[in-house]
């Protein structure tokens with residue numbers, strides 16, 4: 261089942277088509293990961309799924325209704341989107357930015373509720389930013405700021421969560437923490453998550469459903485064990501690779517296949533001869 265689907269989606273900037281005739285069904289209650297080379301249209305697709313971008317042709321459907329015809333606030337109560345490069349209002353504090361995630365739940369007749377407070381506190385605790393609450397977002401490190409944005413998206417408490425490269429800027433421990441958090445939200449609360457990730461090994465570990473895109477089209481999709489193969493990595497990324505089982509989880513682990521060689525300098529062995 262899929263609450264969120266795209267049919268014949270064509271997306272463009274000005275007159276330049278970036279994504280063409282894309283059909284997509286986001287499986288409910290699963291973690292979907294989109295991978296693909298730079299500029300292939302991942303962010304563009306994600307933004308269309310979150311109604312940040314209007315399709316040229318085709319449509320995105322939420323519960324069978326065209327996204328373009330639904331009220332913005334109703335969409336925001338169902339779909340949370342963290343873009344690749346979000347822009348914070350100037351001099352806003354961490355707590356205030358995370359609180360903005362509650363906007364879709366606000367109304368002129370409704371005060372800031374205990375429910376809002378709980379959602380914000382919980383989101384900040386889960387992303388490890390509670391200690392930063394009073395700091396200005398402008399003066400955070402890249403990784404701190406990224407976690408604040410994730411907190412804001414979590415505070416929105418939507419059934420569908422779209423995160424564009426949520427692990428950029430994060431050190432390896434925080435990357436794993438964020439991906440574990442996504443998994444936990446999915447498993448314990450049934451959240452449907454779509455992630456864009458560049459790390460194929462993380463993608464293979466955390467995805468239930470993996471979509472590989474190239475030049476604005478879906479090349480292949482399915483369970484990571486079927487999608488992540490040396491043939492896919494060569495076809496989609498143009499990289500020779502060897503795929504072995506991840507020693508910890510058994511999921512596919514991609515190892516770039518050709519070792520680096522210094523082809524510009526003297527033939528192999530020459531350096532040894534000089535030094536020896």
Ligand SMILES: Nc1ncnc2c1ncn2[C@@H]1O[C@H](COP(=O)(O)OP(=O)(O)OP(=O)(O)O)[C@@H](O)[C@H]1O
Nearest residue numbers: 273274278296297298299300301302303304305344
């Ligand atoms: N606001 C914009 N205006 C014009 N062209 C854009 C805009 N955003 C993206 N593009 C172009 O659309 C194409 C797809 O971009 P997109 O951001 O979807 O790629 P991506 O797959 O997310 O890449 P990356 O891995 O680098 O984030 C690129 O050629 C890009 O230059």
Ligand SMILES: [Mg+2]
Nearest residue numbers: 302303304344
């Ligand atoms: Mg992108």
